[in-house]
Amino acid sequence: xxxxxxxxxxxxxxxxxxxxxxxxxxxxxxxxxxxxxxxxxxxxxxxxxxxxxxxxxxxxxxxxxxxxxxxxxxxxxxxxxxxxxxxxxxxxxxxxxxxxxxxxxxxxxxxxxxxxxxxxxxxxxxxxxxxxxxxxxxxxxxxxxxxxxxxxxxxxxxxxxxxxxxxxxxxxxxxxxxxxxxxxxxxxxxxxxxxxxxxxxxxxxxxxxxxxxxxxxxxxxxxxxxxxxxxxxxxxxxxxxxxxxxxxxxxxxxxxxxxxxxxxxxxxxxxxxxxxxxxxxxxxxxxxxxxxxxxxxxxxxxxxxxxxxxxxxxx
Amino acid sequence: xxxxxxxxxxxxxxxxxxxxxxxxxxxxxxxxxxxxxxxxxxxxxxxxxxxxxxxxxxxxxxxxxxxxxxxxxxxxxxxxxxxxxxxxxxxxxxxxxxxxxxxxxxxxxxxxxxxxxxxxxxxxxxxxxxxxxxxxxxxxxxxxxxxxxxxxxxxxxxxxxxxxxxxxxxxxxxxxxxxxxxxxxxxxxxxxxxxxxxxxxxxxxxxxxxxxxxxxxxxxxxxxxxxxxxxxxxxxxxxxxxxxxxxxxxxxxxxxxxxxxxxxxxxx
Numbered sequence: 314x315x316x317x318x319x320x321x322x323x324x325x326x327x328x329x330x331x332x333x334x335x336x337x338x339x340x341x342x343x344x345x346x347x348x349x350x351x352x353x354x355x356x357x358x359x360x361x362x363x364x365x366x367x368x369x370x371x372x373x374x375x376x377x378x379x380x381x382x383x384x385x386x387x388x389x390x391x392x393x394x395x396x397x398x399x400x401x402x403x404x405x406x407x408x409x410x411x412x413x414x415x416x417x418x419x420x421x422x423x424x425x426x427x428x429x430x431x432x433x434x435x436x437x438x439x440x441x442x443x444x445x446x447x448x449x450x451x452x453x454x455x456x457x458x459x460x461x462x463x464x465x466x467x468x469x470x471x472x473x474x475x476x477x478x479x480x481x482x483x484x485x486x487x488x489x490x491x492x493x494x495x496x497x498x499x500x501x502x503x504x505x506x507x508x509x510x511x512x513x514x515x516x517x518x519x520x521x522x523x524x525x526x527x528x529x530x531x532x533x534x535x536x537x538x539x540x541x542x543x544x545x546x547x548x549x550x551x552x553x554x555x556x557x558x559x560x561x562x563x564x565x566x567x568x569x570x571x572x573x574x575x576x577x578x579x580x581x582x583x584x585x586x587x588x589x590x591x592x593x594x595x596x597x598x599x600x601x602x603x604x605x606x607x608x609x610x611x612x613x614x615x616x617x618x619x620x621x622x623x624x625x626x627x628x
Numbered sequence: 629x630x631x632x633x634x635x636x637x638x639x640x641x642x643x644x645x646x647x648x649x650x651x652x653x654x655x656x657x658x659x660x661x662x663x664x665x666x667x668x669x670x671x672x673x674x675x676x677x678x679x680x681x682x683x684x685x686x687x688x689x690x691x692x693x694x695x696x697x698x699x700x701x702x703x704x705x706x707x708x709x710x711x712x713x714x715x716x717x718x719x720x721x722x723x724x725x726x727x728x729x730x731x732x733x734x735x736x737x738x739x740x741x742x743x744x745x746x747x748x749x750x751x752x753x754x755x756x757x758x759x760x761x762x763x764x765x766x767x768x769x770x771x772x773x774x775x776x777x778x779x780x781x782x783x784x785x786x787x788x789x790x791x792x793x794x795x796x797x798x799x800x801x802x803x804x805x806x807x808x809x810x811x812x813x814x815x816x817x818x819x820x821x822x823x824x825x826x827x828x829x830x831x832x833x834x835x836x837x838x839x840x841x842x843x844x845x846x847x848x849x850x851x852x853x854x855x856x857x858x859x860x861x862x863x864x865x866x867x868x869x870x871x872x873x874x875x876x877x878x879x880x881x882x883x884x885x886x887x888x889x890x891x892x893x894x895x896x
Binding site for chain 1 (some may be wrong): 804806807808809812840841842843844845847849851859861862863870874875876877878
């Protein structure tokens with residue numbers, strides 16, 4: 314069965330159960346909204362950045378004096394190379410840039426093979442609908458990555474943040490502490506006592522496997538028959554079942570922002586990670602949502618940190 | 629005296645069969661290979677051997693149970709004694725080497741870490757097997773003549789079984805419906821078709837097959853088209869044999885408000 318109208322599911326479900334169908338987007342009561350802007354750098358100076366957005370328009374944005382940039386390491390914004398793809402956190406309706414991430418990518422998956430002597434090449438299984446991906450770990454980053462990935466061998470999970478260079482992914486920073494179990498042995502959620510919690514806490518991460526400018530989330534707890542995703546439905550966070558098209562209300566506990574984000578993909582890989590986020594406090598175990606970069610940035614997340622402590626409810 | 633010797637035979641047979649069934653079903657349901665990693669002596673063997681090791685153990689138990697039930701041959705009696713003695717040792721070893729692992733004696737129900745009670749139980753079973761060594765009759769004949777000693781054996785075993793508490797807990801603290809795996813889509817669809825709401829509105833639909841179906845929390849939704857090309861959506865509650873069914877009609881242009889909301893609830 315296809316999904317003729319995944320967005321329509323929300324309207325139909327709300328009508329059948331007589332509830333309000335929520336509206337995707339940030340919660341208006343959160344103070345000044347953050348906008349995420351992406352594009353390719355055409356020119357950059359210490360105070361101004363000119364980008365070409367994915368739909369082909371040219372945008373000129375002011376760089377705030379306190380703005381920081383990341384391109385494999387912290388750099389001044391003016392040093393970013395022309396032609397790199399940037400993701401920016403902006404204020405004032407997308408006019409003032411606060412934070413720039415250039416060519417940033419995230420590589421999440423289960424290790425299939427490791428080869429190489431100095432620079433390591435790791436082949437990863439990123440889930441049934443994302444396929445295999447190969448990533449290079451430069452020699453200078455191997456120690457830093459391996460110390461957070463003690464089981465650096467096939468069958469175990471891998472999660473790193475890095476940059477794209479010449480079409481290949483370069484892993485530079487560990488995005489989490491690797492869970493100690495094999496990728497397929499996800500621990501059971503803690504027993505649920507007396508009904509469902511109205512809000513569930515855990516960690517929210519991001520992934521760059523979404524469409525450009527898409528605002529959405531991958532959610533681990535979907536029915537397998539509804540999604541055609543054989544690996545979905547594992548999670549150690551005690552999540553309720555939802556469907557593609559459901560609206561999740563996600564709150565970033567660290568920055569105190571919340572937004573309604575639709576479920577647009579199955580989070581097979583996110584469900585296998587039973588890790589914590591220590592961004593502002595220690596979160597309970599389990600990834601409860603994997604956000605698209607746009608949603609993640611607009612909720613106040615930092616791409617390089619890799620996660621934020623989150624609470625979800627049904628939007 | 630012979631009554632005393634044979635009294636524990638049926639208990640041994642029943643326990644061996646239970647162990648076999650539980651182990652096989654654990655291996656079959658635990659489709660994820662690593663899921664066995666926290667269960668029983670299987671953790672002491674390498675990962676890919678864990679499933680076969682549990683199955684081998686189950687097969688051994690089944691052979692012993694059949695032998696005890698149907699014959700008086702001493703090989704089965706000694707085999708049972710050896711099996712339970714070995715189990716006691718393995719559990720002691722397991723407790724020492726992997727304090728986090730469950731005994732796996734009855735599959736995934738026995739996932740609580742090995743405690744003195746589990747060990748005491750295998751020791752008691754070994755004792756029962758030793759008592760039965762020279763019983764003159766088969767397990768089948770012994771089972772036809774129940775005695776107080778047999779009842780005492782059962783009570784002692786129940787007292788030593790941590791699984792009983794686990795099962796009571798599972799019944800008491802069942803995961804809420806939202807987190808349980810739901811019935812198959814076809815089962816829910818069949819339940820919808822048995823409902824009064826469906827019978828009342830069946831004729832409005834262009835097709836009896838839904839064009840979309842999805843599950844959210846404890847509801848499964850089926851979307852159909854009616855003759856005016858509006859969407860007709862049925863929501864079926866996932867638990868219960870005669871679940872609540874709700875229905876709404878949403879016109880195609882509409883995408884927000886609730887135009888013709890019909891609160892058809894709990895149709896019987």
